Amino acid sequence: xxxxxxEADLSRMIEMAWEDRTPFDAIEQNFGYSExxxxxxxxxxxxxxxxxxxxxxxxxxxxxxxxLRSKLVxxxxxATQYKHK
Numbered sequence: 795x796x797x798x799x800x801e802a803d804l805s806r807m808i809e810m811a812w813e814d815r816t817p818f819d820a821i822e823q824n825f826g827y828s829e830x831x832x833x834x835x836x837x838x839x840x841x842x843x844x845x846x847x848x849x850x851x852x853x854x855x856x857x858x859x860x861x862l863r864s865k866l867v868x869x870x871x872x873a874t875q876y877k878h879k
């Protein structure tokens with residue numbers, strides 16, 4: 795069973811789940827939540843319409859699954875993705 799997440803970690807995990815290039819494996823490595831557990835969290839935390847949009851977006855997306863992604867993709871996110879603080 796994964797550990798309880800702080801509000802900040804929960805927010806970050808949801809952000810990672812929304813990101814196209816961040817695979818579920820990276821979320822599991824960082825937070826200990828498997829893909830089905832991430833889906834359950836997203837179902838619980840998002841509005842129904844947002845959850846449905848997210849599921850439609852990630853279902854079958856090769857970049858969300860390391861086994862399906864091209865070997866040319868060696869990073870989990872775009873270099874310009876994060877905002878500078």
